[in-house]
Amino acid sequence: MKNFLYFIALLSGCCATAQYEIVYNLEKGKSYPQNQVVTSEQHQVINGMPQDITTIITTESDYVVTDIKDEIYYLDIVVKKMSTETKSPMGTEIISSDGPESNAMNTIFKNMIKEPIKMTMNKHGEILSFDNSAQIEGLTDDVEMPQMQLLQVEAALKKEMSIEKQTSNYEQLTTILPKDKVAIGDSWNQTITVNSIAAFEATSSFQLKEVNEESYIISSNAILKTPDDASTSLNGMKASYTLSGPSSGTYTIDKKTGWITTASLRQELEGDIIIEKSEMMPQEMKMTMKTETTTIIN
Structure with missing residues (x-):
């Protein structure tokens, strides 16, 4: 009977999942x-003419x-x-x-x-x-x-x-930190604002991937997509745009402080921008764009 109870206790201990409260713990x-270091590679085709900007x-x-x-x-x-x-x-x-x-x-x-x-x-x-x-x-x-x-x-x-x-x-x-305690493998969502040609909101999903003696390792993923009928002003000219693409990242968080010690992020956007004809622009101009942005934090 004692061995059986010991086995049950051991099994319960193995099945229990450690919960972590990941918050900022900074000192005055x-x-x-x-x-x-943010590197953005922009590939444009304007009225059939390619143009790359880094x-x-x-x-x-x-x-x-x-x-x-x-x-x-x-x-x-x-x-x-x-x-x-x-x-x-x-x-x-x-x-x-x-x-x-x-x-x-x-x-x-x-x-x-x-x-x-x-x-x-x-x-x-x-x-x-x-x-x-x-x-x-x-x-x-x-x-x-x-x-x-x-x-x-x-x-x-x-x-x-x-x-x-x-x-x-x-x-x-x-x-990027969760509002509640999480275990390895748990996920949570955050709404982010992407500032590209114009600002738009997206939902990013985070997951606690790994815990070691010093750090939490968190991954993130999102699918970015501009709202339907999105428009902005470019140099005083009205422009409509359709952009979408994936975003992903890996963060190393200090267990004591909650501070990002290192991170590597990647964001892609691809689509069209159409500048409407006006007094400044006698003909409509279409711009095809693909942007790849990487962010390294240390």
């Missing part, structure tokens, strides 16, 4: 680095925990360095925050990282507030550029740096 006063965006950032109140983290995102390299049939252009000031865009990038971004989030990574106003202020200080061109560049940058767009971009990395 500490800094958590996150460096990213863009590499590199950022080095520290997330500094300035305070913790009621399980809410107050963070300063300090961007230490940022650069963009664009390769096209016209040649290669490099813009860098530590590049020579003879390039006006280098000065703008340098201005962009003078002040930190202020952000609050809960232990699940949901962003509660986001303030990059200090980053935008003084964007064109000491920039030598024709006034009309300067205004156009400033307007384009401020559009890309809007609170809504920046919040959704950061949330794609902060809100």
Whole structure:
């Protein structure tokens, strides 16, 4: 009888599945680095003419925990360095925050990282507030550029740096953690906002793949598809678009802090963009596009 009960207890122990609460556990006063390299390869065919563009965006950032109140983290995102390299049939252009000031865009990038971004989030990574106003202020200080061109560049940058767009971009990395305890093999879903030609929502599925002594390994998958009858404005011209494709990724999460230590993400989009005829565009223009974007985090 004793052996039988022991066997039942052993069997129950083997069948029990370990549950893990994966949340942020950051410390006040500490800094958590996150460096990213985003490579986007864009293949376009415009009115039958092919055109390839490769863009590499590199950022080095520290997330500094300035305070913790009621399980809410107050963070300063300090961007230490940022650069963009664009390769096209016209040649290669490099813009860098530590590049020579003879390039006006280098000065703008340098201005962009003078002040930190202020952000609050809960232990699940949901962003509660986001303030990059200090980053935008003084964007064109000491920039030598024709006034009309300067205004156009400033307007384009401020559009890309809007609170809504920046919040959704950061949330794609902060809100990957599950809201409930999970076991190996369990899955959960998150709604993400994809900022491509225009912003649209998609559902990403995450799964706890592996647990070791130091890390959680999480995978993600999604099928991206723009809404029906989606449209946007490109340089003041109305454009409709149909884009779709898969997205996948693997994240290594530190067990103690919940912080991403490394990640590798891949996103593909393919489809058509049609710019409607107007006073600026006398004929309708069709653009076939395929974009492959990889993001490496360390």
